[in-house]
Amino acid sequence: MRCSPGQLLRAHCSSWTRNGNGRWSAAHRRLAVIAAAAACTVTLAGCVTPAFNTSSYRQKTQESASEMAGLVGTARLAASAYLQGKLYSATADTIVSDAENDAGDIVTQWTSVQPPTAQAENIMSKAQTLLSDTSDQLTALRIAVRKGDRQQIGSLLTKLGPAIPKLKKLAAAG
Amino acid sequence: MSPLKLALGVMTAIGGFVDIGNLVTSGITGARFGMALTWAIILGTVGMTVYGEMAGRVAAVGGRAVFHSVRERLGPRVGLVNLTSSFVLSLLTLSAEIGGVALVLQLATGINYLLWVPLVGLFVWLVIYRAPFMLIENVFGMMGLGLIIFIIALFKLPVDWHGLWVGATHPWVPSSEPHSTYWFYAVSLYGACLVPYQVLFFSSGGREESWTTKSIPQMRMNAVVGFPLGGLLSIAIMASMIPIYSSLNVNVSHLGQIALPVAASVGLVGLIFALIGFFAATFAAAAEAALSAGYAVAQFFGWTWGKMHEPRAAAQFHVVCLASIIAATGFILTTIDPITVTLVSVVLGAVAIPLTYFPVLVVANDEEYMGKWVNGRLSNVLGSVFLVIMVLASVVTLPLLFITKAGH
Amino acid sequence: MTGSRATDTSGTQPGSQAGGQAGGQAGGGEARNEFWLEQLFIDRVIIANDNRSVGMVDDIELSVEDEPRIVAFLCGPLAFGARLRDRLGLWWASIGHRMRLTSDDQPVRIPVSLLAVLDHRGAWLSVSSDEAGPQRLHDWLEENVVGRLPGSKKKT
Numbered sequence: 001m002r003c004s005p006g007q008l009l010r011a012h013c014s015s016w017t018r019n020g021n022g023r024w025s026a027a028h029r030r031l032a033v034i035a036a037a038a039a040c041t042v043t044l045a046g047c048v049t050p051a052f053n054t055s056s057y058r059q060k061t062q063e064s065a066s067e068m069a070g071l072v073g074t075a076r077l078a079a080s081a082y083l084q085g086k087l088y089s090a091t092a093d094t095i096v097s098d099a100e101n102d103a104g105d106i107v108t109q110w111t112s113v114q115p116p117t118a119q120a121e122n123i124m125s126k127a128q129t130l131l132s133d134t135s136d137q138l139t140a141l142r143i144a145v146r147k148g149d150r151q152q153i154g155s156l157l158t159k160l161g162p163a164i165p166k167l168k169k170l171a172a173a174g
Numbered sequence: 175m176s177p178l179k180l181a182l183g184v185m186t187a188i189g190g191f192v193d194i195g196n197l198v199t200s201g202i203t204g205a206r207f208g209m210a211l212t213w214a215i216i217l218g219t220v221g222m223t224v225y226g227e228m229a230g231r232v233a234a235v236g237g238r239a240v241f242h243s244v245r246e247r248l249g250p251r252v253g254l255v256n257l258t259s260s261f262v263l264s265l266l267t268l269s270a271e272i273g274g275v276a277l278v279l280q281l282a283t284g285i286n287y288l289l290w291v292p293l294v295g296l297f298v299w300l301v302i303y304r305a306p307f308m309l310i311e312n313v314f315g316m317m318g319l320g321l322i323i324f325i326i327a328l329f330k331l332p333v334d335w336h337g338l339w340v341g342a343t344h345p346w347v348p349s350s351e352p353h354s355t356y357w358f359y360a361v362s363l364y365g366a367c368l369v370p371y372q373v374l375f376f377s378s379g380g381r382e383e384s385w386t387t388k389s390i391p392q393m394r395m396n397a398v399v400g401f402p403l404g405g406l407l408s409i410a411i412m413a414s415m416i417p418i419y420s421s422l423n424v425n426v427s428h429l430g431q432i433a434l435p436v437a438a439s440v441g442l443v444g445l446i447f448a449l450i451g452f453f454a455a456t457f458a459a460a461a462e463a464a465l466s467a468g469y470a471v472a473q474f475f476g477w478t479w480g481k482m483h484e485p486r487a488a489a490q491f492h493v494v495c496l497a498s499i500i501a502a503t504g505f506i507l508t509t510i511d512p513i514t515v516t517l518v519s520v521v522l523g524a525v526a527i528p529l530t531y532f533p534v535l536v537v538a539n540d541e542e543y544m545g546k547w548v549n550g551r552l553s554n555v556l557g558s559v560f561l562v563i564m565v566l567a568s569v570v571t572l573p574l575l576f577i578t579k580a581g582h
Numbered sequence: 583m584t585g586s587r588a589t590d591t592s593g594t595q596p597g598s599q600a601g602g603q604a605g606g607q608a609g610g611g612e613a614r615n616e617f618w619l620e621q622l623f624i625d626r627v628i629i630a631n632d633n634r635s636v637g638m639v640d641d642i643e644l645s646v647e648d649e650p651r652i653v654a655f656l657c658g659p660l661a662f663g664a665r666l667r668d669r670l671g672l673w674w675a676s677i678g679h680r681m682r683l684t685s686d687d688q689p690v691r692i693p694v695s696l697l698a699v700l701d702h703r704g705a706w707l708s709v710s711s712d713e714a715g716p717q718r719l720h721d722w723l724e725e726n727v728v729g730r731l732p733g734s735k736k737k738t
Contacts, residue, residue, distance in 0.1 A: 066423055073422030074431055077438060086441040087434075090284030091449075095430035102427070164422070171423075238627075238703055245638065246625035250665045304733055476627050476638030476657065477720065478711075485734040487634050487711075489723040496727075542702050 057113065057120040061127050064110040066171035068103060068134055069164050075099040075138055076160055079145060079153050093146050100142045103135040127170055134163050180395055184403075186311050187396035189318025189451075191222075191404020193459035194274035195267075195366030195520040197452060198513055200408045201432035202581075203359045204415030205424050207348060209341030212409055214360040218367025219405030221563070223397050224556045225531050228538040228549065229373040230393035233380025235547050240377050240530065241473035243537045256529045257474045263526050264371045264467040266519040269502040271460035272298065273512025277429045278452045288507065295503035298460045302468075302495050307382045307481050314458035320451030323436050323444050324410040330439040331417045338413055358578040361571050362517060365524030367405065368564070371466035373534050378469040379462075382480050387547060414439075427513055464502075468495035517580060524571045528564045535561060627704040628655060628692055630711035637690060637717075639705060640665055655705065658690035681718040690715065 075096045082092035110131060115121045137160055144152035203211045229240070245253040275298075276290035301310060347356040385393065415426065418435040426432060429452065437445040465481075472479035472491040479491045506512060535557045538549045549557065628636040637657030641664065644650045659678025663671045679687065692715070698708035707714055728734050 067425060070419075070422055070424035073419070073424050074434070077418065077434055078430070081434065081438050084441075086437045087445060088282075088442070091281045091430060091433070091437070091445060093284050094281050095428065095434060098428040098430060168423075236703070242625070242627055242638070250640075250662060251667070251670075254666070254670075303731070472635075475662075476635050478634040482737075483634065484737045485728050485731070486724050487632075489720050489728040492728050493723050 052116060054117045054119045054123075057115055057117075058123055060110065060113055061123055062171045062173075064106050064131060065127065065167045067106055068131060069167035069171060071099040071103050071106075071138065072134060072160055072163050072167065075141055076157055076164075079141055079157055082145060083150060083153060083157075089145065089148055093142070096138070096142045096145050100135075100138040103138045107131050107135045130163070130166055130170060134160070134167065137163070180392060182312070183392050183396045184400045185319060186315025187400025188403045188407065189315035189321070189454060190311065190458060190462075191219075191367075191401050192318060192321055192407050192451075192455045193366075193369070194271050194456045194512075194516050195362075195369065195523075196408045197274070197411065197429070197432055197455065198516045199359070199362045199366045199520060200411040201415055201426045202517075203363060204412035205419035205426040205431075207351065207356065207359065208416055208420060209338050209413060210345050210348060211356070211360050211363055212342040212412065213345050214363035215367060215405055215408050215412070217563070218364040219402055219408075220556075221364075221368050221560045222372065222405075223401045224553065224560055225368070225373050225534060226376055226401060227394055227397040228553060228557065229377040229534050230380055230385075230397060231390060231547050232534060232537050232544070233377040234385040234387055234390050234393060235544055236381070236386070238537065238543060239381065239469070239473040239479070240374050240533055240537070241470050242476075244530075244533045245474055247533055247536055253474065257470055259526050260370055260374070260470050260530050261467055263519065263523055264463050264470065265498055265502055265505075266515065266522065267369060267371060268460060268463040268467065268498060269505045270512060270516040270519045271456045271463055272499075272502050273506040273515055274429065274456035275453060275460060276506070277512055278449055278456060281430050281433065281452075282449050287512070288509065291503055291506050294457075294460070295499050298457070298464055299496055299499045301461050302464055302481070302499075303485060303492065307379070310458055310461050311379070311383075314454045314461075317450055317454030318458065320447040320449075321407050321411070321455065323440060323447035323451065324407065324414050327414050327436045327439045327444060328410055331414060331435060333413070333417055338416070341416075352578075354574055354577045355581060357570070358521070358574045358581050361524050361567055361574060362520050362581070363408075364567060365520040365527070365571075367408070368524070368527050368531075369520070370523050370526045370530045371463055371470075373530055374469055375462045375466045377534065378466070378473070378480065382482055384482070390547070429513070464495050464499050467498040468492070514580070518575075521571055521575055521580070525568045528561065528568055531564060532561060623652075623655065623700075623705070626700075628657065628707065628714075629704050630707045630709060630714050631698070632710045634711040636692060636707065636711055636714045638662075641689065643691065652694055654694060655692040656689040657692065660687065661689035664689075681722075690717070 078087060078092045078095040078099075081087045082089065087095075111128070115124045137156060141153065141156045141160065144156055200215070232238075232240070241257065244256050247253075248256055272291060272294050273287070275294045276287035279285070279290040279294070280287040347353050380389070380393070383389075411432065414435040415432070418424075418438060419426065419431075424431070433445060433448045433452065436448040440447075468491045469479055471477075471494045472488070475490075477490040478488040480488060485492045506515070535549075537543055538557070539554065541548045623639050623642055626639045628639060630636050637655075639655045639657060640661035641656040642652050643654040643656055645653045659681065660675050663673075663675025663678055665671070666674055678689070692705075692707070696707045696709050696714060697705055699706040711717070
């Protein structure tokens with residue numbers, strides 16, 4: 001972000017929250033506090049907090065793996081329901097695409113965390129392949145579902161099957 | 175009152191009870207907490223029944239519109255604060271519903287929901303502007319009954335009925351979840367049942383349909399039978415998530431995930447019913463939220479309001495509705511996630527519930543307006559108990575929202 | 583907060599300004615009268631005989647000749663702004679001021695001679711909304727926005 005929330009707030013304040021004398025009235029101060037609170041919330045909500053030690057890095061990895069397992073589960077359910085003729089391709093496509101997008105977000109957020117220690121780097125090298133491979137396979141699954149390539153969907157389902165226990169193991173152990 | 179008409183009213187009340195808020199919160203909590211939060215839906219449904227009956231009675235007696243009373247009872251300044259918060263929340267709910275309709279259309283067609291959003295906004299406006307009031311209530315209410323498929327799905331899914339019952343009767347916080355998250359989602363379920371605009375909509379809608387005291391039995395049936403059955407649908411949606419998602423630790427965050435258990439168990443026909451139900455429930459709620467935004471503002475300022483007038487006569491009312499729809503459509507077009515908007519809207523709604531519900535309790539107690547239809551002891555005891563609960567929930571909700579970062 | 587405020591409007595003085603809070607302020611006999619006036623009139627919707635709302639009673643106009651009589655109901659943004667007080671009230675009133683046809687500072691007046699029935703639901707007029715006087719916001723929106731949409735004259 002090029003402009004910090006503080007800068008934004010100051011820019012706004014100078015233009016509309018001061019009265020003629022350059023003094024802040026009570027109402028304007030209240031407004032400024034509300035605006036600052038809103039800005040903080042927006043900023044905090046959008047950021048990944050950094051990891052300061054091995055255990056917090058491990059925890060982030062576990063959370064990412066757990067969420068990824070849920071996404072794979074959803075995508076597999078949708079894809080197999082599609083193969084059994086229980087879902088329209090449009091619906092299956094939407095569900096798998098959502099899972100794929102979420103998986104991409106998880107990988108991006110997780111890789112953006114700097115491993116703080118050598119141990120954490122160790123965790124990273126173990127988890128990275130699994131997380132990014134799973135994400136790639138979800139992309140492949142989305143492509144296959146959109147094309148309606150049943151054979152490809154079948155083979156991807158078999159491939160994705162073992163990913164869930166692996167991710168769950170990672171989520172439990174880190 | 176013919177039994178057929180009574181049944182029709184109850185059915186539309188069932189379909190009309192559920193909206194995007196119920197769908198999303200039931201879906202999320204079922205996958206994450208099992209049945210542990212069933213009590214929150216029951217609490218919200220009973221509250222809605224008590225206050226819905228009161229609002230309907232106020233409308234039938236024809237005393238006054240809710241926001242006429244708000245202004246008289248609270249004075250111009252506090253009344254204006256009340257109006258502003260109710261209006262903003264109606265806008266937020268409207269945004270969530272418009273986003274919800276667009277997401278349903280994406281599930282049905284595969285076309286990105288953002289392309290649907292402007293069309294949905296236009297359609298909502300056309301319905302408000304041209305369609306008869308009864309159409310919104312009856313047609314969409316009946317289509318909303320498609321959601322009964324979730325109850326059917328429960329019988330086809332590998333459901334552990336004993337487990338469901340144990341979960342519902344032992345509402346403890348799961349060990350995997352912090353207490354704050356549990357209470358956050360409890361508030362979200364309760365807030366999804368008691369939406370702030372709803373009493374406003376019922377009381378004004380009764381006037382639109384020119385209710386009289388003769389309509390009170392029908393209205394009572396709708397509230398006392400229809401709403402609890404609507405709450406039952408919410409519980410069925412919650413329960414149907416469990417056999418599919420709980421073993422996988424899935425975080426439900428998309429509408430498609432909520433339809434998936436039905437498709438997986440009943441098949442394509444089930445999916446079609448679920449999507450029709452989703453569409454009707456969200457679309458009707460969108461129209462109701464937009465109308466409520468118009469009702470609130472127009473009543474507060476003493477403008478001609480409602481669809482019973484030709485649009486020209488109620489010019490300000492229609493402009494407020496139109497502007498609300500444009501604002502909500504624009505908000506969803508910023509690509510903000512409609513599911514997040516839904517969650518935030520039901521939770522902030524829980525904060526604002528006392529604002530619109532309290533005046534209804536006051537008016538329903540006023541013998542001058544209500545005559546022999548004034549609140550009885552049962553209504554007052556229940557109404558007061560719920561008012562306390564509403565205020566408590568309203569106080570704890572914002573801290574919960576921040577502590578849990580909206581449920582993460 | 584005072585009950586009544588002396589103004590230099592021609593031969594009239596606005597009644598109470600206090601809205602719903604006046605009850606707590608009731609001290610002497612005068613304040614008691616205001617309390618009653620408000621209970622009866624303030625925040626009651628004004629409805630014309632074509633069932634359209636004309637406004638909400640924000641204030642009343644009293645004659646000062648002989649015994650005080652209610653001459654008119656006052657409504658619209660100018661009257662409402664005065665009740666809001668503070669900067670918000672000024673701002674509100676200034677919007678109303680801009681919407682006025684003339685440059686005077688009078689709120690919208692509904693003379694009591696137009697009144698047919700006054701009950702707990704509202705003040706019912708014996709004339710149509712057009713005869714009750716121009717409503718700037720409504721008329722402008724009707725002419726420029728809603729009136730231009732197809733089907734705006736048909737009931738649904």
